[in-house]
Amino acid sequence: MARITQARAFMVDLQPKVRRTDAIQSFKSQETIFVVVTDADGATGMGYSYTIGDGGPSVLALLRYTLLPRLMGQEAERIEAVWRDLLFWTHATAVGPIMSLALAAVDTALWDMRGRKASLPLWQLAGGAKAQVPMYTTEGGWLHIAPEALVEDALAAREQGFRGSKVKIGKPTVSGDAARLGAVRRALGDDYEIMTDANQSMTSAEALRRVPMLEALNIGWFEEPLPSDDIAGHARLQAGSRVPVAVGESLYSPGQFADYIAAGACGIVQADVARVGGITPWLKVAHMAEAHNLVICPHFLMELHVSLVCAVPNAPWLEYIPQLDDVAAPMAREGGMALAPEAPGLGIDWDHARLAALTVAGSDFTVEV
CATH class of the missing domain: 3.30.390.10 (Enolase-like, N-terminal domain)
Structure with a gap:
């Protein structure tokens, strides 16, 4: 050494x-x-x-x-x-x-x-569970985008091989969120996954009001509906919803994830390698989730997370938001599948x-x- x-x-x-x-x-x-x-x-x-x-x-x-x-x-x-x-x-x-x-x-x-x-590439060094992973795109689902543009982006993404899209929610009314999500579901059909993200914007009451609508549209998950420190609120919401509650981008230690999991306050874990303190704690969270029969679907940083989701068996998705194209070679992918880097280390070509x-x-x- x-x-x-x-x-x-x-x-x-x-x-x-x-x-x-x-x-x-x-x-x-x-x-x-x-x-x-x-x-x-x-x-x-x-x-x-x-x-x-x-x-x-x-x-x-x-x-x-x-x-x-x-x-x-x-x-x-x-x-x-x-x-x-x-x-x-x-x-x-x-x-x-x-x-x-x-x-x-x-x-x-x-x-x-x-x-x-x-x-050795990171994905093999840290576990080597799989060599590729499906992606969903968030890049066309931002809150200011009109329903017709959401549909256009999702159709284009599916044509490229993507299997899902994330749509931001948190409009002033339930009907406002329903109009955007409903337009995508009608255009893409039942086989295309749609995730939602409220970015901690809702009260418990407003989040609960949206649950029937999300269930009816067969939404993949309800991300960060409440402030991240409201574990009890997330637990009540998850108990009353058939749509998984997803949390993690605003949690900063394995212990915070342990509290959520112990409370039954989430159905999907979304640890962010930077916000949780690095690869070392990210792997702890991923294995903790696996031990509780939960999946991990990390937030952002796709160029780094691709190696981590390929390292572990319980990571079914990678979020597609390109951000490093100005300073690194594009992440390797085939259609809607991200490929684990083969270069030693993180595998990012800076x-x-x-x-x-x-x-x-x-x-x-x-x-x-």
Whole structure:
């Protein structure tokens, strides 16, 4: 084993290619925080994390002044030990999004290094359950999009081989949501999966009002209907609904997922590798879900999640939202199937010249032993 001798961090601000809106916000940009680690053998690994437009400098500050100095001198292969040490070293700031996002950038870099040194792709290193996975698209289902445009996008997606679409909900009335979802169901038929996402916008009463409509339209899941800290509300909702409740993009530790699962508050787990703190805790959540006969359908970051959903047996979907095309080669796919990367490590083919050109001024720094 070799000890970590250097870590570099920087931030790239990626603008969305299309307008992305939901019931509570608009996606402003992807502040993408990168960490490159180097060990005493000269091996490197590159990981990343993100925000949707706010907080990136805070993540960088935590890396610069706390996490990366603590990382120096640690054994690169002892990823579990490193993850736990960094978590508990800053326990006063955990659990929370800034801590988890910063920790994820380090953890994904270490897994990338491990894969590169072992000449193995992440999906095999972490389990190797399958070599491809079906995708559903969210890119044409944003809340501002009119019903006829939702239908047009879903028809085009099906023609490309996609097996499902996610449609944002949270209009002021149930009929407003029903009009959009109903138009897609009538046009696509019963064999095409339709997921919905309310983005924590509803009260318990408003969520319950929508359940009969979602059941009648055979909706695949009801995502984040309530604020993420309302476990009891989600449990009541799941108990009264034949549509699975999906949660996870706004949870930041395996323990938070354990609380949801223990309460029967979700039917689908949606851990986000960046928001939960990296690959190490993501795998814990995936296996926890499997042990409870639940599936994991991760949120966003398809270029990284493709390897993780292919690593585990209980991940039936990958969410399609392209965001890295300006700085990396497109993710490999055949029609509506995403293919597990074969390159060692994370398997993302970064365009380093573009990353350098897009690096936010003043964000680049290096910490060394």
